[in-house]
Amino acid sequence: GSAAAQAKIQIGCTATSDCASAMVAVDEGIFKKHGLDVEMTPIAINSNIPAAILSNSIQIGGPTSTVFLQAVDGGLDLVGIAGASVMNTTSNNAITAFVRNGITINEPKDFVGKKVGAPGLNAFLHVLFVKWLVEKGVDPKSVKFVEVTFPTMADIIKSGSVDAVLTAEPFVTRMTNAGLGSVGARYAVELARTDPIIFYAASREWAEKNAATVTKFRDAIAEAAVIVNSDREKASASIAKFTKQPLDLVKATPPNQSEPRLKPENLSWWIEVMLSQKMLQSKLDTSKLVLN
């Protein structure tokens, strides 16, 4: 209804470039233009987003595909309402397994017996890497995974506590420049997927009650996505503003590609991968995952 449309909408995202479309839409007044009053809330850990949505602390959030699917699998009634970012050549290029000095990785088998730090177990990069290992015929159980958050990666690689970290730009460049090691594998490039990384989700109840708002939101995001993908200056400025990262640092890395459309079938690859990694307990029905 119109009353709900005037209420302020809180959008919760982590400090990455994935939600750049929403950031730009706020900064450029696109939401306002569509009659939406939007505020962005920074959320530290992506897996908190579903709970934040459910408690109505935020109405729309940007969970990763894995977080979203696990939440739905766990019984949370969430739906995707618009796309945010998808993998593409650029983003896949930015994802690497970075190995410390003294370790050489020539082929996937070389990861056997190594200690690998992932920014979140069962999270996006980890799932991708395991998928890659499986495709290359390496038993993921033969690799020891530990959790290492992005900001501590450089220190941990330097201390030698782990042999490799699953990471992304700008950390790859920073660690390479600091002489801490080298890129061991570009597994995302080899997988060459174009599935969604993060998309906008809401609770089904809220989305159905505020159908008109959702439509306006989609329109605004679609408009902003164009800017993200075409105008790096503007996109970087908005990202830096939201994440409080230094502008130079943000500019150094191209933002992930924005893709405002989200179709149910976009999620089927993730479901399959996660099922094979025993991360889901039930076979999810894709048609119910996305609001049409």
Next chain:
Amino acid sequence: MSLARTKPLLLPLAALLAFELWIRLAHLQSDSLAPPSAVLAALVAALADLTIPIATRDTLLAAFAGLAIGSIIGLGLGIAFGVSSMLDRLMEVTVEAIRPIPSIALLPIALIALGFGYRMEIVIVTFACVWPMLILSRTAVRGIEPRLMEVSRALRLTPVQRTIKIIIPAALPRIFVAFRLSAGIALIVAVTVEIAINPLGLGAGIMLAQQALRPDLMLAYLVWIGAIGYGLNLALIVVQHRLFGRAATAGAGS
């Protein structure tokens, strides 16, 4: 400033100097460490642009509210358990099984039930503050000179009178230690909740600074939190001296 007042500063100053030298000389590059001089600069900047003062207000609001509620509950239960060994024994299993549950493990549930904001943070700080208050005030009550409890029995003091006139004053020095401890815990838990989930206050500031790869700012927050805690404790000690005054000093001999 007299020499006596500068003495406490010697150790930290020496440590900071050593740290600065180490980082500068080793050309340490880290996303988690920064030389003290850079930290100081970041602190001054963040104080000036009011981000730290505002974050401090938010954190302290939640911490104090939780501390107040938690202390009252904990004190009440601690006294009850200290006085009545029956109650203490009956509740032992329940209390000892709930007490060690880390609130951080329950954060996702608290988030869903209460959402972001002060309410959730206050509830969790309360949960954390109840236990030290309970345990230490129970010990304090048990440690009261038994002859004093007998005096209160002989005078047929009502349970309320007994609590107000004998138990609390006798146990007060120890209860105050518990309260100081709880105050520290309240601050820590509030910040931890903010780091883990709640997007407000100093903890969120730390998290944001860390993710923004600003170790100087992150450490500036850390130093600031230390300063707040230090000030808080100092204030409580002043209150303690005010409260107990001559009775305490007369009792403690020289």
Next chain:
Amino acid sequence: MSATAMIWRMASFAVAAGFVGLWQLIANLKLVSPVFLPGPDRAWTALVRGFASGDLASKLVGTLEHMAYGWLAASIAGIALGALIGSSRLMRTYIAPSLEFLRPLPVSAIIPVAIALFGLTEGMALFVIAFGAIWPIMLATIHGFAAVEPRLYEVARALQMSRPAVVFKIALPSALPDILAGMRLSLTVALILSVVCEVLAGLDGLGHWVLLSARAFRSADLFAGVILLGAMGYVTSVAMSLAERRLLAWQSMR
């Protein structure tokens, strides 16, 4: 254990069982969404399943180790530092203020710094847990030293006892009730910090189990972990009570 103590313990378990029943009732009536609050039945099933797969047992051992080592380190350091500060004016002026500054620092915020200094190692975990768990013990020791009956210090002076003798024969035994209460609190803090460490630094243990369960929205698994944490807390606290009862036998005579 005597028969009466046994009966009391049974009664205490019965009370706890009552609370579990209440929990089941709340779950059955769906007062809270079952997605977040599984009943004890579902939590129990998850617990059994976790142990059957062997996962949970190894996590339990991981947390136990973190807690035990961290707590031991904190106890030794806490009592030693507390005794030093409690008995030496020099220490009080030079060291105590720095410690008061460190005390309010949240462990959650220390972890990145600790990782930068120690790497992602068990040593880091030990340091972090001990750092957080030391305060209740240290504070209790300092207070215990201050609260010694002044007449006893005079006895020590009259006997010309050496400073170590005064510490070990007068001050420590007199402060023992306080110290044990502090150690009891620290035990819980150590458990909580083990979990925090496991959550924030990704070390193996129940904290990590709980984290992954929470992330995967498997509330039954999460509660299975929480139940284990509670059980661990209870068992360690019973051990602590036994130690207390032995060490403080004289107190019950009063």
Next chain:
Amino acid sequence: MILLARLDDAKAARQQKPLISFNGATLRLGGKTIIENLDLTVRPGEFLCIVGASGCGKTTALRLAAGLYRPTGGAVTFDGQAMLEPRREVAIVFQDYGKALLPWRTAAGNISLALEASRIPARERPGRIAELLRKVGLPAHAEKYPAEMSGGMQQRLQIARCLAQEPTTLLMDEPFGALDAMTRQGLQDEVLSLTAATNTTVIFVTHDLDEAIYLGDRVVGLLPHPGRIGIELDVNLSRPRDQLATREHPEFLRLRRQLFDFIKATEH
């Protein structure tokens, strides 16, 4: 006048039913029998003194009478009812005076505690406190904390607090142990006149035989291991008593000798 009244009282009391009575009271503590099968009755208005060697069980017997211990065998009754908890009309002066005072309250505050317990209105308290402090010879020390007072002063302060309770029964455990002879005699007479005026029942534990005879209507000597009655003497000395005359009375000297022999016999 008072003298006659008191004597008549004493006579009448013989026929009266007892106020406090130990009926085969037994107490075990820490696996040892401290008091065994104690039979003793105290009549209303009577002044009973208990003497005995150190460690024979005097304090324990008094604590039984106070309701601070419950007998493990037999019974202790007060006014016909089992004494299971202390009662407000029964005041107790503890032997370890240093421990029985609230260290965080001044002398006046410590006395005030008893007044507060009996819900005396705040405005009446200062007058009562001043009066009581005067009675025990501490008028100038109202604002001192116990730690600032000498042993004897603390002892007198505790007595003042007990009097503030306006008890009908007073249980005193070596209340004058830390006092010099003069102060002691003054307080003995103070207690005597006070209890006579209000017809207060008293059980008075002392190790001073002269004191026991000087004060008491009756003196009971306890035997140790376990504590039980070894001797019971009626003191037929007229009241009011006089520090010089009474102590020189042949009956006084006779009783003294008798008690002395008893105590002497109990030691080894």
Next chain:
Amino acid sequence: MILLARLDDAKAARQQKPLISFNGATLRLGGKTIIENLDLTVRPGEFLCIVGASGCGKTTALRLAAGLYRPTGGAVTFDGQAMLEPRREVAIVFQDYGKALLPWRTAAGNISLALEASRIPARERPGRIAELLRKVGLPAHAEKYPAEMSGGMQQRLQIARCLAQEPTTLLMDEPFGALDAMTRQGLQDEVLSLTAATNTTVIFVTHDLDEAIYLGDRVVGLLPHPGRIGIELDVNLSRPRDQLATREHPEFLRLRRQLFDFIKATEH
């Protein structure tokens, strides 16, 4: 034998230089002058008794002699040196015995404390402890905690601990205040023979005039507000003393009367 030796000692002592001496010692506490301008010397081997009304400053004077307080004016010297800290050869029996014992140690453990302080080897301790407990009449109570002991037993335990120190000087503050007449007389004689045998110097505070005269070579009476010397009497009674004969000696009675009049005059 001992008798003569002691008398000779006393004679010789007059010429000896003092062991403890108060030279115009003054002590202010909490803004009040407690002791003023006290001049007093104690010769080696002397047994000095201090009496005085409650609150006159006896305990305070003893604490000055012990080095527990430092005089705010004048000086207190021991063996010619300023007494600024307690010394191991000086043992102190505190008036508040309940507070001076370690509640977490048994009777044996409390005595052991003093032996440990003087570095007596562990294997010698049990024998010494048993001997000391026997001396104060507590042989059967070695394993009791202070809280399980009667007031008098605690007091005797404290005395035993002081004796364990094998002090050359003994400062006793109303050490027998909680004891019955018999136990008290036994301990009086025990202390006398012990100190005579080891030529121990004693300052003994008591409120019991008979006790002061019976024990002392000299009795000092303090005047209150502020504490200062009001009377000083030499006790010319032969040693060893006897509980019956000495107390009936005319000199004893004369001294007693003199002290009594002094105390009486100091009240009010």
